[in-house]
Amino acid sequence: MKIPLKKPVLVTSALPYVNGECHIGHLRTYVPADIYVRVLRKMGYDVVFISGSDTHGTPIVLSAEAQGITPQAVVEKYHQHFKRMFQALNVNFDYYGRTDSESNHRRTEEIVKKLIDNGYVYKKETKQAFCNTCGRFLPDRYVEGKCPYCGAIARGDECDQGCGKHLEPGEIIEPRCKICGSEADFKEQEQFYFKLSAFADFLISYLDHLGGTLNARNYAKEWTRKELRDWCVTRNLEWGVKFPGRGDLVVYVWVDAPIGYISFTEDLIKEKGEDEKEWRKYWKENKATIVHFIGTDIIYHHCIFWPAMLKGAGYSLPDAVVASGMVKIDGKTFSKSRGNVVWATEFLERFHPDTLRYYLVAQSSHTKELDFSWDSFYTRVNHELVAILGNLVHRVVSFTYKNFGAVPEGDIEEEVFAQIELTREEVISAMEEYEFKKLVDAVMKLAYFGNSFFQREEPWHLIKEGEKGRERCGGIVKNVLQIIKAVCILMEAVMPDKMAEVWSQLGMESDVHSVMLDELMMPIKSGQTLKKPKKLFERVEV
């Protein structure tokens, strides 16, 4: 999707649910979002990048109980953990909030009230499983019993191991509490529902124009072909945003979580000291382009539920939803309980964050499943980062440093400019397609061209062939330094630390993080002193 340059862009990254540590599955969504933002800025866009912790909901309450601490304490612990991880990985949000903030409570209440006023939320009596031992209502997923259709063991909402049928509340036979194991029974309980069914026509036409990746759009369209059922948007919990006028109910987490996108924008505006009304530009007046980065697991919430809520409450609608595929490990599904998981901390103790950033986008197309294996990681680091990119930088900078000490005189050849220009175009179209693999492939191809060019011209011979040879040699070297400079600018979004290192080795004075794409075609300055070369990446051994 081409984004109009005149509008500001708001990029959001899915909110991590803070009841556990960060793993590479999370990063598969956040790293590309960060890359996207960095490239957009280099292209001249005015971008705001936000995210935050999703702090409410039953799992956090249960996890707190299990540890004998408050939900606040659980949230605090993992909120800080995620903040540290993002910092360590150079995922630079302009604002990273949390959904239990005062501003998010206020915005959620405002939106829910608006939905009630507009007639999109109604009251309904439902049967709710109640555990007498735990003394509380149970969400359907914490109810276990027998399927009334096939007799298999089933969950409260679905016969997940038997016939696969969806179960209505109250249908399951011999319900038990999954938490304590004792018998549960059903009680009548008042809940509030969101009239999703009223938005069917709206969603069908909305999805036709929605930008982003095809997987998100296709999944969502599929839902609109079926009957859209109304959503129960309240829960019997203490922890969460109180439903207006009801002290005993909180709103369902999927209501207040995406509203975080709005309240975090407000918080950012406030933090920047701008006019408090500035956020309206993004969320009320349609004056910005809104892009959501998510995983395929929450497409339903972002492409169906969320736009319907926004529409119903009179807010601006997202322009694009970019959904990344799930991560597998050695071909197997992620599973914390089976230990089939790679934690971010574990990774960062052993490797540089930029190698992970590179791997995550280089390994597979964004919308496809990514099958992580240490073997494929080592191959990419050793054969691509060390052998192609690191080697190009090291051989050329070393050679120049030793023989010239500074960038030599010479003109940039047409062939080199053409190659850089081609790469620039490939990078831009990769962004329009949300294909981050195409970005790294294009830049690696440019590095490959650099190696090939250097090899072909054999400057190590020229340098020994008198004054004429030395002059010619300098010209060659300058051309390859220009290629490295271009690689730096284009790859900064993927490996910000490493490219800053190269930038400094080249003796550049500016900041590679804020350099624009226009710099690509500006010849590197002759006479600029190089820094003492250092290996860029270390080989990793199996």
Next chain:
RNA sequence: GCCGGGGUGGCCUAGUUGGUUAGGGCGCUGCACUCAUAAUGCAGAGGUCACGGGUCCGAACCCCGUCCCCGGCACCA
């Protein structure tokens, strides 16, 4: 069951409206080079594009049928 995405040389994979000898990477073989982290460069071998039929001057790509793999199926973050 329904829906979606796939099945391309030993492995991974590109192929956007059908059009010259189906691209790339890993691995493999040979040669060159020594500035560089035994890194690089050049060249080469290797494919009935799941299977059967059809449309067309022409199909990996379109249509029909068959087989296989993966994912989703709603209140789950």
